[in-house]
Amino acid sequence: MRKQVVILLVILLSVTLYTFSAHAAEPIRIGSPLLLSGTGAYVGGAEKDTLEMMAADLNKAGGINGRPIEFIFYDEEGKPDVAVSMVKRLIQKDKVSAIVGISTSWTALPIIPIVEKDEIPTIILAAAIKIVDPVKKWVFKTPADDRIVTSKLLSYMQSQGIKRIALMSTQDGFGDGGRSEITAQAPSFGISIVFDDKYTMQDTDITPTLSKIKKTDAQAVINWSSQRAPIILTMNYRQIGLDLPLYQSHAAFSKDFLDATGKNSEGVKTAAMKFYGAEKLPDSDPQKKVILGYQEAYKKKYGKETNQFGGCALDGFNILVAALKKAGDDKNKLRDAIEQTKGYVGIHGVFNYSPTDHGGISKDSILMYQAAGGTWNIIK
Amino acid sequence: MPQDMVASPGFISHGITTMITDIIQAIFAALSVGSMYALVALGVTLIYNSTNIINFAQGEFVMLGGMTMVTLYGQLKWPLYLSIPATIAITVLVGMGLMKVSYRPGKSTSLITVLIITIGASLFISGSALHIWDADIHRFEPFSGEIPLKLLGAAIAPQSLWIIGLTVLVVVLLVVYFQFTIYGKAMKACALDRTAASMLGIRVKNMVLLSFAMSAALGCVAGIIMTPLTMVDYNGGMLLAIKGFSAAMLGGMGSFVGAVIGGFVFSFLESFAATFVTSRLKELVTFIVIINVLLFLPRGIMGPRVKEGLEQEEVLGD
Numbered sequence: 001m002r003k004q005v006v007i008l009l010v011i012l013l014s015v016t017l018y019t020f021s022a023h024a025a026e027p028i029r030i031g032s033p034l035l036l037s038g039t040g041a042y043v044g045g046a047e048k049d050t051l052e053m054m055a056a057d058l059n060k061a062g063g064i065n066g067r068p069i070e071f072i073f074y075d076e077e078g079k080p081d082v083a084v085s086m087v088k089r090l091i092q093k094d095k096v097s098a099i100v101g102i103s104t105s106w107t108a109l110p111i112i113p114i115v116e117k118d119e120i121p122t123i124i125l126a127a128a129i130k131i132v133d134p135v136k137k138w139v140f141k142t143p144a145d146d147r148i149v150t151s152k153l154l155s156y157m158q159s160q161g162i163k164r165i166a167l168m169s170t171q172d173g174f175g176d177g178g179r180s181e182i183t184a185q186a187p188s189f190g191i192s193i194v195f196d197d198k199y200t201m202q203d204t205d206i207t208p209t210l211s212k213i214k215k216t217d218a219q220a221v222i223n224w225s226s227q228r229a230p231i232i233l234t235m236n237y238r239q240i241g242l243d244l245p246l247y248q249s250h251a252a253f254s255k256d257f258l259d260a261t262g263k264n265s266e267g268v269k270t271a272a273m274k275f276y277g278a279e280k281l282p283d284s285d286p287q288k289k290v291i292l293g294y295q296e297a298y299k300k301k302y303g304k305e306t307n308q309f310g311g312c313a314l315d316g317f318n319i320l321v322a323a324l325k326k327a328g329d330d331k332n333k334l335r336d337a338i339e340q341t342k343g344y345v346g347i348h349g350v351f352n353y354s355p356t357d358h359g360g361i362s363k364d365s366i367l368m369y370q371a372a373g374g375t376w377n378i379i380k
Numbered sequence: 381m382p383q384d385m386v387a388s389p390g391f392i393s394h395g396i397t398t399m400i401t402d403i404i405q406a407i408f409a410a411l412s413v414g415s416m417y418a419l420v421a422l423g424v425t426l427i428y429n430s431t432n433i434i435n436f437a438q439g440e441f442v443m444l445g446g447m448t449m450v451t452l453y454g455q456l457k458w459p460l461y462l463s464i465p466a467t468i469a470i471t472v473l474v475g476m477g478l479m480k481v482s483y484r485p486g487k488s489t490s491l492i493t494v495l496i497i498t499i500g501a502s503l504f505i506s507g508s509a510l511h512i513w514d515a516d517i518h519r520f521e522p523f524s525g526e527i528p529l530k531l532l533g534a535a536i537a538p539q540s541l542w543i544i545g546l547t548v549l550v551v552v553l554l555v556v557y558f559q560f561t562i563y564g565k566a567m568k569a570c571a572l573d574r575t576a577a578s579m580l581g582i583r584v585k586n587m588v589l590l591s592f593a594m595s596a597a598l599g600c601v602a603g604i605i606m607t608p609l610t611m612v613d614y615n616g617g618m619l620l621a622i623k624g625f626s627a628a629m630l631g632g633m634g635s636f637v638g639a640v641i642g643g644f645v646f647s648f649l650e651s652f653a654a655t656f657v658t659s660r661l662k663e664l665v666t667f668i669v670i671i672n673v674l675l676f677l678p679r680g681i682m683g684p685r686v687k688e689g690l691e692q693e694e695v696l697g698d
Contacts, residue, residue, distance in 0.1 A: 038615055041515035171660065198660045202619055204416070204610040205409040207535070208402070208655040215398055228517045228611045235609070239528045240405065240535045260519050260611065264526070 025063070027070035028097055028329050030320070031090030033083055033111075034125075035103035036075040040227065044103045046310030047125055048073055050294075051100065053301050054317045064324045072096060076107050083107035084114065091118050097329040100316040102126055103309065106173035112139055121323075121335045123316040125309065128177050132358040140338055140358045142315040143308075144273050144348055144366060148359075149250050150181040152366040153271040154189040157220060157247070166195035166218035166244070168209070168233065170225035178224030178249055194218050201229050207236045213244070220244050226251035231260045238264040245269065250366075254307065258374050265371040269379070273348050274367055275308040277378050286345045287365075294347060311347030319344060319351060401533035402655050408531075410644070410651035412540035412609065415547035418643030419602035420624025421631065422554065423595040425639045428628070429571040430591035431483055433494050437502040439621030441596045444471045444505065445603025446612030447513050454520030468600050474505065475596025479589050502618055509614035522608035539608045546605055550598065551640055558636070567591060571634070630670055632683025641681055646670075 032051055034044030051071050059068040072094050076083040083102060090096045091114070098121040102108045105128030112131065115122040115138050124131050127143040157165070167182060169175035175198065186193055195216045199206050210233070213221060221244050223233050230252035237246055246268050248257075253272035258265050274281055278291035294314055298306040322344065323337035341360070344351040349365030369376040420438055427435045448470050452463035482497045523542055528535040558564040569577040570587045578584045603612065623646065631642025646666065653665035673681065 037510070038515075041510070045515065197658055199654075200659075200663070203659075204606075205413050205651070206654075206659070207409045208406045208651050209659045211402060211405045211534070212655070228613070231517065231519075231611060235526075235537075238526075239537050241528070241530075256516060260517060262521075262526075 025067040027068045028064055028324060029070050029072060029094060031074075031087070031094060031096035031099040031120075032071050032101035033074045033076040033086040033090065033099070033107075034101050035078045035107070036073070038078050040078050040104065042307065043309045044075070046298075046307045047101070047103060047313035049302055050298065050306065050310040050313040051317055053298065054314065054321075058321060064321065065328070069321070069324075076102060076104075078104050078107060080107050080110040084110050087111045087114050091115075091120055096120070097331065098122065098320055098324075098334060100125070100313070100320055104173070105131070105177060108141075109173075112136055115139060119331055119335075121320075121331055121338055123320055123338070125312040125316055128173060129181065129359075130177070135356060135358050138335060140319075140353060140360070142319070142346070142348060142351075142360070143312045144250070144361060145359055146177045146181045147185075148361065148363050149271050149366055150178060150185055152363050152368065153222070153247060154182070154185055154191060155363075156269075156271065156368050157191060158189040160220075160245075162219045162245075163190060164192055164194045164216075164218050166213045166216055166221045167193050167197075168206075168213075168221065168223045168225070169198050170229050171198045171200050172226075174226045174249075174251065175224050182222060182224070199225075199229070199233075201225065201227060203229070204232060205236065206233055207240050210236055210242060211240050213242060214240075218244060220247060222247045222249075223252075224249045228260075231257060234261045234264050234268060247271075253369060253376065255305070258371060258376070266373075268371045270369050270376075271366050272369055272376075273308060273311075273365060275311050275347060277367065277369060277376055280378055286350065287347070290345055291347055308348075315344075315346035315348055315351065318346060319353075397533070404532055404534035406651045406655040407648075408534055408536040408540065409654075410647040412536070412543050413651065414644035414647030415543045416602060416606050416610070416620075416643075417623050417627045417646050418547055418640045419550065419598055420620050421627035421639035421643045422550070422636060423598040423602075424621070424624050424628045425634060425636055426591050426595040426598065429634055430567055430588050432491065433482060433498065434491075434625065435478075435482075435595065436495065436498045436618070436621050436625070437478055437505060438595065438599055438624055439617030439619065440502050440505040440509075441471050441475060441599025441617075442603040442606070442620050443509060443612060443614060443617040444474060445600030446607035447509055447518065447603075447614065448600075449604045449607060450518040450520050450612065451513070454518070460523065464604060467604060468597050471600035471603075472593045472596045475592045475599075476589060478596075479592035483585075483588055483592075502621065506614050506617055513614060515614065517611045517613045519607055519611045537609060539605070543605045543609070546601060547640075550601065551636070554636055563587075563590070626670065628680075630673060630680055632680030635680070635682040638680055638682030645681070 034047050036044040055069050055071050063069055072090060074086040076086050090099060099115060100123045102111060102124045103126060105126040108124045108126040108131050116136055119138055122139050124139060124141040127145050129145040129147045131139060131141050169179040195213055195218055197209050199209060223230060230248050248268055248270045250270060250272035253270045274287055275291060278288055281288040295306055319338060319341050323334055327333035327337035339353050339355060341351055341353045349361030351360035353360045368379050370379045420442060423438045424435055427433055445467055448467040449463060452458045452466055478501050482494055522539040524538040528537055558568055566582045567587050569582055570584050574584055627642035627646050628639045630645060631638025649666040649669055650662050653662045657665055
């Protein structure tokens with residue numbers, strides 16, 4: 001008899017709890033496929049940490065109009081097919097209201113048709129200009145793209161009196177993206193490309209290709225590659241004693257690059273976001289406080305440094321949350337609210353989205369840097 | 381000879397000098413990259429010879445060697461004479477562990493199963509490395525500084541000389557081992573006929589264990605000497621194993637000399653294609669040559685000229 005009472009009580013309790021929880025504010029689910037394994041795992045790692053940190057803070061402070069936000073993370077592995085199936089799963093199974101994620105350009109492009117078809121507001125954390133050019137109704141992005149960075153780089157080179165350049169790039173999405181932007185923009189800055197060759201991310205010795213640059217009349221070299229490729233290129237560049245100024249893409253703009261290349265990095269120039277040199281920015285720069293605040297919060301929570309990719313996630317998070325607070329999670333209203341984002345001061349620039357611009361930031365968010373004594377210094 | 385070329389001897393000699401510089405630069409690059417391929421190919425061959433297993437985890441030994449060295453030598457600042465033996469010891473232990481899971485004499489495991497086991501082991505080792513270390517790209521200072529040595533305008537990193545020198549040393553040691561020591565001969569006997577070898581009192585299992593240990597040590601040494609030039613991350617092992625395997629195939633599976641030749645043919649093709657064609661087509665040129673070599677010499681450059689399997693039966697049928 002007592003046993004039956006207990007069982008009855010348990011049943012009653014669970015039914016009440018169930019109905020109660022159903023009535024409690026339902027979380028807003030956000031999908032986040034990120035690159036969490038492989039050589040690029042540090043990219044998605046920082047993004048995931050950042051999103052988790054921000055979501056925890058937001059939920060502690062009451063969420064979005066009383067509703068908590070819930071992130072669903074998947075590993076897109078840097079593989080287009082995996083990214084596609086993860087995005088499909090987020091939409092069909094997890095029924096997410098929006099997506100903030102996708103760490104690489106080559107996984108971003110194949111998922112665009114899917115979110116466009118299913119009409120899911122999506123903020124992509126990868127850089128390629130093709131993500132937002134031409135403008136896609138449902139797709140936005142936060143990182144600075146090749147077009148902004150290369151135009152800053154080329155205008156700087158023009159100011160240095162450089163007219164002929166040699167171009168090295170890797171045979172992958174990042175290298176090709178930069179290469180095609182440089183090729184397209186160079187003439188408008190009065191710069192001609194006198195040497196243009198590619199290599200791969202797997203190459204461990206590029207001296208044979210680099211030594212061909214010695215025979216050209218190039219005045220400077222631009223290298224467009226990511227991960228370990230810029231490191232190897234820089235070492236080989238110094239090894240064969242190529243004494244032309246070396247310009248790297250923003251992918252080289254990291255502490256890791258400086259640590260790995262040591263003295264070889266001395267003098268290397270790059271155009272990049274304000275992220276790593278933030279403490280050197282003038283106080284009048286509105287981004288300074290935002291960047292330093294984020295870096296500090298991340299370090300306090302995780303005991304390690306964040307990176308620029310985590311910054312992209314922070315921008316994506318803040319833009320989405322502001323739009324959710326304004327418009328709720330109705331997908332049409334949410335999309336419109338994201339598109340109306342104006343003057344958001346973020347990690348990678350001051351964002352102004354519009355129906356014709358889903359990239360949001362301008363050339364002004366990019367600075368020129370030069371490596372000296374193991375740090376990146378802002379140069380004019 | 382056209383008049384204008386005769387008229388400007390300076391131009392010609394300049395052209396020839398830069399040509400020579402290019403060739404030497406290509407050779408330098410090929411020698412250091414080729415040594416890497418050769419060391420991995422030798423490791424693959426060692427295990428193949430004693431067990432018929434194609435070890436796709438060979439590249440992981442290289443990665444482990446590099447990563448452990450980064451910690452011991454680069455971060456904890458142990459001296460070279462301590463950090464190198466310690467790194468080799470750790471990798472050898474992993475190699476012996478791999479033997480325990482992949483080699484099952486007497487049990488009817490097919491070659492494909494064992495192949496999958498080594499691929500699984502490779503993923504397991506790199507996954508573990510991700511957790512032990514991290515996903516970053518690592519490197520430590522080269523042993524003899526970074527000031528490049530110059531020869532006729534071409535430059536080579538001092539570390540490349542270490543790589544080439546140690547590869548030569550390893551090849552010499554292997555030759556001595558297999559030709560002149562009783563263990564080497566016993567291992568060769570196991571490779572030729574395992575049953576006969578065991579009948580003669582050779583402990584086949586110990587020999588197999590030894591070959592895994594040696595192979596791990598080889599990979600580890602490659603990792604230690606390469607890392608200052610090529611960097612290391614937890615994920616690089618599989619690609620190296622594939623290059624090493626291709627080099628071993630090209631040279632003739634099972635032949636040590638072949639493995640070394642295969643490694644260098646590979647690197648010379650890549651390097652010269654990059655110099656004289658364009659590095660864009662490097663892989664294309666390389667694999668066109670390799671496919672053709674394997675079409676006309678199916679057992680590789682130094683492979684045994686005997687017929688096996690169906691071909692052999694045809695011979696018997698005659």
